[in-house]
Amino acid sequence: SQQGEEDPQALSIQEGENATMNCSYKTSINNLQWYRQNSGRGLVHLILIRSNEREKHSGRLRVTLDTSKKSSSLLITASRAADTASYFCATVTGANSKLTFGKGITLSVRP
């Protein structure tokens, strides 16, 4: 069953602009993760935020987590054409490490 749901489904921005992608989920989580996928390739792990954390940074990436609203956002600052990809949020619930993914967001960054 789908746990994470990303919003918007597609996003097109100009190079240099910031990109904000949102994810909502349904049940309590242990952690939430964001992945990136270039067309037809495997997923690359970007960042993980634990349920007791509210914000994390990694380079140009900033992730926030609001457990009261069951939502997360991924911000990519100063976007580049090379950031064009699909982005997925995924959640880990329960005692196991099983990841459940959303459908993903297609980000296009125009040069």
Place this chain on the structure above:
Amino acid sequence: ETGVTQTPRHLVMGMTNKKSLKCEQHLGHNAMYWYKQSAKKPLELMFVYNFKEQTENNSVPSRFSPECPNSSHLFLHLHTLQPEDSALYLCASSQTGQGSGYTFGSGTRLTVV
């Protein structure tokens, strides 16, 4: 390279064929996973292996048969598939209990004709 290697990258097979997908990781992870990615659908978890024991089978049809001979290798044996099984099959590994992410392979693009 991510440390998780999948072969072949592309596979075209007939509905009566038998083929196998292979996944190998050299990261020392204890868990390995098969996911199916179809167009317009979320990634679907198929199988989970933890210390080479299957811990999850997500109601996958028996025409998909996984095998995990050790913690570094994972296979997906395919037999009498249907055209709707055409998809990108992704293997991943992780170290459970450490709150770390998954490492994915590049996937096998499977086309069933």
